Each structure stands twice: as structure tokens, then as C-alpha cells.
Amino acid sequence: MSNSEWPLWEVFIRSKQGLDHKHVGSLHAADAAMAVQNARDVYT
Secondary structure: OOHHHOOEEEEEEEOOOOOOEEEEEEEEOOOHHHHHHHHHHHHO
16 A cells, blocks of 8 residues: 555644644554554654
């Protein structure tokens, strides 16, 4: 599967005190586990 065929995952963050999620971006990943790891690397 090439990069262009990977699904697009939306990334949301939530502050420690807040209940609301904020959309911060999106990324392509082969599966959910990879999406979570990549999101942590890029957005935290």
C-alpha cells in the first residue's frame, strides 16, 4: 500500500483541564495504531 492509498485520519487534542476537543490537523497512516503514534510525534 502506498502513501497515497493510506486512509486520512483527523487529529484532535484535549487540554488536561478542558472537556472540548480541538481539531489540530490530519495525517495519512496505514492503521489506527500508526495514526496514533504519528499524531503523538507530530502534534505533541
